[in-house]
Structure formats: structure tokens, C-alpha cells
Amino acid sequence: MGIEVRNIKKVFNKKTVLRDINFExxxxxxxxxxxxxxxxxSTLLSIIANRIFSDSGEVLLDGESVFENDNALGNMYLMSExxxxxxxxxxxxxxxxxxxxxxxFDLGYAQELADKFGLDxxxxxxxLSTGYRSIFKLIIALAVPAKYIFLDExxxxxxxxxxxxxxxxxxxNYVKTQKTFLISTHLIEEITNILEHxxxxxxxxxxxxxxxxxxxxxxxxxxxxxxxxxxYCQGLNIIGQENLGSIHGNYIYGSLDDKRILPDxxxxxxxxxQKLFVNLTNISVKGGASK
Amino acid sequence: xxxxxxxxxxxYLQVASQIEEAIFTKNYSEKEQxxxxxxxxxxxxxNPATVLKGIxxxxxxxxxxxxxGIGMFVAQGAYEKVVIKRxxxxxxxxxxxxxxxxxxxxxxxxxxxxxxxxxF
Numbered sequence: 001m002g003i004e005v006r007n008i009k010k011v012f013n014k015k016t017v018l019r020d021i022n023f024e025x026x027x028x029x030x031x032x033x034x035x036x037x038x039x040x041x042s043t044l045l046s047i048i049a050n051r052i053f054s055d056s057g058e059v060l061l062d063g064e065s066v067f068e069n070d071n072a073l074g075n076m077y078l079m080s081e082x083x084x085x086x087x088x089x090x091x092x093x094x095x096x097x098x099x100x101x102x103x104x105f106d107l108g109y110a111q112e113l114a115d116k117f118g119l120d121x122x123x124x125x126x127x128l129s130t131g132y133r134s135i136f137k138l139i140i141a142l143a144v145p146a147k148y149i150f151l152d153e154x155x156x157x158x159x160x161x162x163x164x165x166x167x168x169x170x171x172x173n174y175v176k177t178q179k180t181f182l183i184s185t186h187l188i189e190e191i192t193n194i195l196e197h198x199x200x201x202x203x204x205x206x207x208x209x210x211x212x213x214x215x216x217x218x219x220x221x222x223x224x225x226x227x228x229x230x231x232y233c234q235g236l237n238i239i240g241q242e243n244l245g246s247i248h249g250n251y252i253y254g255s256l257d258d259k260r261i262l263p264d265x266x267x268x269x270x271x272x273x274q275k276l277f278v279n280l281t282n283i284s285v286k287g288g289a290s291k
Numbered sequence: 292x293x294x295x296x297x298x299x300x301x302x303y304l305q306v307a308s309q310i311e312e313a314i315f316t317k318n319y320s321e322k323e324q325x326x327x328x329x330x331x332x333x334x335x336x337x338n339p340a341t342v343l344k345g346i347x348x349x350x351x352x353x354x355x356x357x358x359x360g361i362g363m364f365v366a367q368g369a370y371e372k373v374v375i376k377r378x379x380x381x382x383x384x385x386x387x388x389x390x391x392x393x394x395x396x397x398x399x400x401x402x403x404x405x406x407x408x409x410x411f
Binding site: 030167168171172174175190191193194195196213216217269270 | 300302303329332333334336337338339340341
């Protein structure tokens with residue numbers, strides 16, 4: 001059970017956007033898709049949801065290709081940055097239309113969420129601010145009956161209060177429905193603890209694929225005088241560096257060698273997901289991600 | 292309940308230690324119901340699987356009891372268990388650090404003992 005993404009490649013105007021993407025989504029988990037602007041996140045999500053076609057590779061849902069497969073498509077929903085709704089249409093009318101389209105769209109729940117977020121459903125879609133457009137699309141994504149929900153930059157334009165409310169409602173929805181969520185975002189810090197598993201995509205390739213806990217268990221900052229730090233880090237996978245006066249720090253991704261003797265002058269600290277992400281996707285750095 | 296999460300330690304361990312702290316400070320008394328996994332997940336934006344992993348540590352160590360269909364409760368004798376555990380760790384967790392800092396500050400053993408007496 002789940003979604004398999006196999007050997008997906010995509011070229012736009014001679015530029016390779018996705019090189020060779022492979023990963024799996026197990027049913028009932030919350031996944032994060034992290035990448036810098038232009039890394040290929042939206043393209044990948046659009047391909048999985050069958051909105052655009054890949055040049056090669058395939059996407060399988062429970063073992064069946066999603067290509068022209070109505071059953072599979074009814075089980076996936078992509079909330080994207082693109083606005084697919086008519087500007088002049090009222091929110092309540094779009095809710096009703098969605099109900100016609102997806103039989104089990106939960107109209108009552110959608111209205112309840114609209115009230116919580118303060119979205120006036122008698123407004124026209126075109127009149128909504130950026131934040132409220134996101135909120136409106138989020139409400140649809142949470143209320144559709146599809147089992148796999150893909151959220152592409154869901155918190156675009158949302159203020160802190162609305163983001164807080166969104167995380168709450170997301171967890172609530174997840175606990176009640178056990179749906180699978182794949183969420184792309186660049187606001188990593190806020191969402192780290194909600195994610196069970198992450199994919200980090202960089203320049204069209206998946207560079208990290210793992211459970212958040214396991215990944216963070218391999219992410220360290222080794223700090224101290226430069227010579228001692230460099231000595232200690234020899235042969236380890238250094239993904240970034242930092243200097244604060246005479247204190248030097250090496251960011252490491254990978255297991256440390258337990259047999260090494262740690263000098264008194266050197267300390268080992270942990271890195272959070274955001275720091276790890278920044279270091280792994282910084283082009284100026286030579287080291288790479290080890291899978 | 293107030294959770295203050297940081298990135299230094301895995302989140303499931305922090306969930307466990309924060310609940311343990313609440314038992315220790317008697318914010319949760321014995322036999323009292325604690326918030327559900329869902330409530331903790333929702334309020335602190337933590338994946339339910341992570342919260343469950345943390346709570347299961349407390350179940351294993353006998354601090355929390357799960358009652359099917361009702362909820363989770365602080366076990367009888369939980370406070371005592373936390374106290375015993377913390378006493379065992381007191382030397383390593385606190386005293387060793389205080390002595391190390393005292394040495395760096397060139398505070399002698401006698402001076403340190405005097406300071407501790409003053410603090411009591």
C-alpha cells in the first residue's frame with residue numbers, strides 16, 4: 001500500500017528539472033518535501049498528481065500506474081500555488097462544486113474550518129488576499145475525501161496565528177483520517193516536529209530520504225579551535241563550516257567514529273533540520289549528502 | 292502544560308522528560324489523567340507517532356498507565372519512582388558539573404561546602 005515514484009525525469013526547455021527521482025510513500029504518514037526555490041518540488045508534486053507528464057519514469061498507487069487511472073486520481077489531491085478557480089466565483093459555490101466533483105467532500109467540515117480561519121464564504125475567490133487564497137485552498141485539501149494529500153507551499157502568505165491554526169488542524173485531521181500527507185515547504189523550522197519522514201531535493205535530485213529522527217541522529221556540529229576540529233573531522237562527511245572569531249565549526253552529516261578521542265577543547269552539538277537543510281543545499285559547499 | 296522544546300535532544304525524549312517533570316513538580320498528581328497523544332500532538336505540533344514513542348517510554352518505566360478507551364493516567368507510586376531516579380542521577384547530573392565549574396573558578400572544596408551550606 002502506498003505510492004511509488006520511479007525514475008522520474010523531466011526536462012523543461014532543455015533544462016533538466018528532475019534527474020532521476022525515486023522514493024516511496026507509505027500510507028498513513030506525514031512526509032515533508034524540502035527544497036530551495038527552483039529545486040523541482042512543484043514539478044515533482046504535479047507529476048505525482050498527474051497534472052503534468054514526466055519525460056520518463058512512472059508513479060504507482062498501490063501498484064497501479066496513476067496515468068489515466070480515474071480511481072488513482074480520485075485518491076490523490078494536490079493543493080498547488082496555482083489558482084485554478086474562477087475569480088468571480090463565490091467561495092461557497094466552489095465548496096458546493098467540489099462536493100459535486102468529489103462525492104464525499106465534507107461540506108460541514110469545510111464550513112467549520114472557514115469559520116475558524118475567519119474566511120467569509122460569501123466572498124468571491126478573486127477578492128481574497130494571498131493569505132486567504134492559501135487558507136481557502138487548504139480548507140478544500142483538508143475536506144476532500146482523497147487518501148493522499150499533497151500540499152505545495154501550504155502556508156504561503158499566512159500570518160503566524162493562521163499558521164498555528166493550520167498546524168493544529170492538520171494534526172487533528174491526520175489523527176482522525178490517517179491520510180497520507182506530502183508537504184512541500186521552505187519554512188522548515190515550524191513544521192519539523194510534525195513530519196515523520198523527509199525528502200530533501202536539490203537541483204533535481206533527492207539528496208536525503210529518511211525518518212526525521214534518524215536523519216537528525218546523524219547531523220552534528222563539531223566546534224572548537226580550527227586545528228583540533230579539523231583533526232577530529234578527518235575523513236568524516238563535512239557538509240558546511242562556520243567561524244565565530246577563533247572558534248571554528250564543522251557541520252557533519254553521517255555517523256561519527258566512536259573510537260576517535262574527543263579533545264577537551266572540542267564539543268559535539270546537534271544540528272536541527274533547518275541547519276542541516278541549509279548546509280546540504282548550499283551550492284558553495286563541496287561535500288555532499290551521503291544516503 | 293508548558294512544553295519548551297529545543298533541538299538538542301530527540302523530540303520523543305523531550306516529550307517523556309517534560310511529562311516526567313510535570314509529575315515531579317506535582318503538576319500531574321498520581322491517578323490523574325494526562326492529555327491524550329492527540330491533544331499533545333495538536334497543541335505542540337508534534338507528529339502523533341513521536342508523542343506516542345515518548346509516552347511509551349513512560350509506560351515502560353511504570354510512570355504512566357494506559358486505560359483502554361478511557362485515557363492515560365499517572366501511575367500510583369510514579370512520583371516516588373521519579374524521585375528515586377533523580378536521586379541516583381543527582382551526583383552525575385548536578386554535583387559533577389558544580390565541582391568542575393568551582394575548579395575553573397578556583398573555588399576550594401571548603402569554600403564550596405560553605406556556599407552549599409549558605410544555599411540550604
